[in-house]
Amino acid sequence: MxxxxxxxxxxxxxxxxxxxxxxxxxxxxxxxxxxxxxxxxxxxxxxxxxxxxxxxxxxxxxxxxxxxxxxxxxxxxxxxxxxxxxxxxxxxxxxxxxxxxxxxxxxxxxxxxxxxxxxxxxxxxxxxxxxxxxxxxxHDIRTIFLCGDSTVVNQPSSQYPYTGWGQFLPSFITEHAVISNHARSGRSTKSFIKEKRLEEVEKQLKKNDIMLIQFGHNDEKDNKDGTQPFTSYTANLNTFIHTAKKHGAHPILVTPIHRRKFDQNEKIMNTHDNYLQAMKKVATKQNVSYIDLAMKSQSLFERLGPRTSKSLFMWLEPSEFGFHPERVMDDTHFSELGAFHIARFVAEGLIEIHNGKYTVRQ
CATH class of the missing domain: 2.60.120.430 (Galactose-binding lectin)
Incomplete structure (x- = not known):
């Protein structure tokens, strides 16, 4: 209305x-x-x-x-x-x-x-x-830069109601910070860097800005832009971290959200293999903070169970939305409700890391 x-x-x-x-x-x-x-x-x-x-x-x-x-x-x-x-x-x-x-x-x-x-x-x-x-x-408002994939991205209006969690994060942020969402669908750490998207972020970085870095869904794919968790993926994450630190910004790693894939005991299956462990290892070695969205999303999905958790994802009946005439059964990408909950987890993570001062509404 x-x-x-x-x-x-x-x-x-x-x-x-x-x-x-x-x-x-x-x-x-x-x-x-x-x-x-x-x-x-x-x-x-x-x-x-x-x-x-x-x-x-x-x-x-x-x-x-x-x-x-x-x-x-x-x-x-x-x-x-x-x-x-x-x-x-x-x-x-x-x-x-x-x-x-x-x-x-x-x-x-x-x-x-x-x-x-x-x-x-x-x-x-x-x-x-x-x-x-x-x-x-x-002129003194800090920027929170988002680097990631389609689970984070500002989905174009033709994709509505597909919603990246980056589109809901502003509703949790105070007037002292803005969100600059550079995430793009289908990107891995490798392709994001190769397409000079990190360079574009670097041009805008200022001291005390925040860079949230969430990759994994596309790094784990067996194609030209895929990576290996403990070698190229690790090296690329280090590149993001060094880029942020070079400008006095704060890099924060974000583990990729779990897909909605349950085992026979209604427990979430880890489809990200060793990428979660690799990211946490980088965070420890580089002494940077990380938000464990994998853990937070797993807890939420398992609490809701296989049936109710569908509401967080893009499950649509044919022509339920005019942009999507065919049935949609997507266990990776979020509905508005799902993006809201994941963005709330990110905001909680910022509070846990920085006490949310001047950044997160409390």
Whole structure:
């Protein structure tokens, strides 16, 4: 559902009132776009946030200079109980299911990066309601860089409801940090480096930034981009670590999530072979922190069991979602619910490592 009421927008010391039907105008530099095109390419960064919900929602476009911005958002309505999710850019959930009683208000902060001189937002939920948004640019916001594969990636809107955990991580992060998701589907440590994606991350790294590094699903494949756990995989992980440390950033290894594969005793089977052990060995030897998503995901999947755990993954009936006319039975990639839970584990890991100071909402 789209917004039913208008709200006040403050940006660059200008205050305007936006009604839900305010059309985007390049002259004004703000407004809503309806019927936005679907994106099929992770690298183009051209997805609209309103296309990460059904039915599609309008996407609010705000033209501002590139950089990191803090958003002060006041939720609520005088006319109904509200439940609001705010989505930015390529499906990043900034605030998730914010409930506010009729006549009440709730103000929350968040940080968002702006590229291509456009901030794109969408408002979804059973009854979304915004009273005001205040935008201010900040130069001291740290960045959490995500390096990984399709379980982490910002899925393009054509793949919805496929959801990488990197798309839900922003909803757990404070206004003192932004997420820069460089993960790409099908990548191993080898192909990520070979395609110069790590070089692109390095160009943006600053002191005290964080680099989360999760690979394994594609490293273990027997193809040209596969690696061996205790040789090439280990060497590549060391390259990521050295790159981060060189710039005063904090590398954190993240063990790959388990696939939903149960044995006859309803216990999760380790399909990652020695890659989990290899990553932990690198963390110990290099004296860097790691988040054990393999352990956390195994515990969750086994607690839910084979039947209920399907809801965390991409299991769809034919045409249940228009983008996926065929039946989908995917035990590797996440639904929105699954991505939410895995992102929560990552946030918990950050708290365990750094006490979450200035980074994770607590």
């Amino acid at each position: 789209a917004l039913l009421e208008g709200f006040e927008l403050t940006c660059n010391n200008n205050v305007v009132f936006l009604s839900p039907d305010t059309l985007f105008s390049p002259y004004k530099g703000y407004g809503f776009l309806f019927n936005t095109p679907i994106s099929n390419n992770e690298d183009k960064h051209d997805s609209y946030p309103g296309n990460y919900t059904l039915p599609f929602a309008p996407s609010l476009i705000i033209q501002v200079e590139n950089g990191n911005y803090q958003m002060k958002i006041t939720f609520g309505s005088d006319h109904y109980d509200s439940c609001t999710t705010i989505i930015a850019g390529a499906g990043q959930r900034i605030h998730h299911l914010i409930h506010v009683a009729k006549g009440q208000s709730k103000t929350m902060l968040a940080a968002v990066p702006v590229h291509s001189n456009e901030l794109r937002l969408a408002f979804t939920g059973t009854h979304p309601a915004i009273r005001s948004i205040e935008l201010s640019r900040h």
